[in-house]
Amino acid sequence: MARDGITKLQVQQVRIALIAQGRHPSVEAVRAELGTGSNTTILKYLKELGEDEKGRLDDLGALSDELGQLVGHLARRLQDEALQRVQHAEERHTLALQEKLQQLDTQGRELNSSYEQCETLQQQLRDALAQIDGLKEARHQDALQIAAMKTEMHHLTLKLHDRDTQIQSLEAKHTHARQALEHYRESVKTNREQELQRHEHQVQQLQAELRTCQQIISVKQQDYTAVKEQAQELTLQLKYSQDAAAAFEKQLTFLKEDNNDLRRQQQINEAELSELKHAVGARMQETQALTEQLNTMRGAEQTWLQEKSALTATLATQQQLWQQLAPTLDASKPPIFATGEDVLVTDPESRLYNKIGQITRYTKRSDGSIKYSVSFEGEICSLSEQDITLA
Template structure:
């Protein structure tokens, strides 16, 4: 478009510079001298005014061709104004549509950024969930191993307890046999003493010797009984310790069962997290579909924007062609172009003339 705000003094300086260099001050030459700025219509108007001020236009005003020139110039000016108005209107419409398309593209880009941010947050949450799941699985594996070890220890303690119980019963049976034997021996000795008291005095020494031997045997039996009592006390202490170990193992097993319940709760939470992850994945797929739809809409709007730019280029081309036509008309008028008179004008002129004498 031509530069607005062109002054007549600027056109006059450019015209004088061309005349000083011996060049013809045409519209294109003046416009080039002005730096390819200014409307050609405005430059033509100012050139005509300067020529009229110099007295050049006074010689052409009286002719019929000058009236036609003025008419053509006004027509060219009107065409140029209408072309400028249409160009400005189309430019405003196209620029408004371009602004709308730009705003829509910015909105789509913001939505795409938001979707990318949301997808990144979902992926971060998914990675955190996978890490928590791996940690929970590792803890479950450790607890399972600990539970198996506790079961093995409890089985071992139970086996040892059964062995100790069998040994204790064996010791009690031996102790009872010893008591029974001692009691039987005492009864036998009493009966023997009662029988020997009725026997002859000669057998007293033999009985005393046998009694001493029996006493020695009894001392040995008493020592065996003391040893058995010590073993029984030791086994009772071991049995008490074993029972404490069994109670400790039962408490550990109870804690293991509580931990297993907690792990079951963790597994249930893992199932819920898996369902949430599936929902997040479906949401991610939906967001990706929305993103693809947004990109398709963006491509469609980009195509519309390219069509608008093509229409703008065509409008500019049309305006340039109109300006070229106006310039050609103005140059024809400036070179003194005279249109041929019509048939009616020639006949009227011939009727107004007198025949020669």
């Protein structure tokens, strides 16, 4: 072995490479490829390799120079073709390996996409269940509000019954007063005036209570409007839930079609899809239950409207009784409002409804009624006592 560490194998590899390139394997060319080594050592190894090659070629020295060159050329070509075939085989193997890796990567991405779609569907299902819980809570609150409204309507009915009793009592007192006035007009004039004053005070209280009842009915109408709007919102939420359920069905169908190429994953996805279908079926049942509850609320709404109609009829009856009673008292009663007092317009059909004005004067007509001249920021309007109240 040479002092600088080069071996016969290294010289042989460089010699074969030079021959494959069509170059002569001289000492200088081999030393240039190796980058090290002495010329003597390289020449020694080249001679040994040449002798070995001559032995492998069955003593090419015994042949002619032309035949020796031909055999050497053929040997080099065989070696080159063998190297090319090995390189081509390695390239084909590399390409096939890359294709397999790409297929595995594509299948992995498809599998991840399927997992993400399943997670998205599960999240949407959880959101839908949360919305249904919200709807149940809202329905419970509505039921509590309706129960409270029914209780309040019952109290109002009892109160109106008490007012009817008071009106009948007032009518009896009024009849007695008229008889007393006819028989003892002169003797009991003082008592008659006191009775009339007390009666007028009670009538004023009754008018105030009637106005309070009208305001309560107005508030109940607003509550009814709010309940009706809530029912409409529940209807919209129910429709949204049905649309979401239909969307879930479509997404489940698309997921089945996308997972046909992955058999093992398809089995897992089919199990998950079956669970989602059961969940959607349960949600549809809950939706039907919500629909039935909405119909129940609408029935309760109709009952409330009937009760409202009955209350309105009772108020109309009381107003008729008051109109029958008022002409008898108008002939002798003094004005309810004095000049300079501030009054509020209570007639909802008047353009001055809920406006405050000041009484400038009043006029008693031949039929016993009193008309008041009321100033509204300089505008004088003539109003009856039924259309105004003290502000």
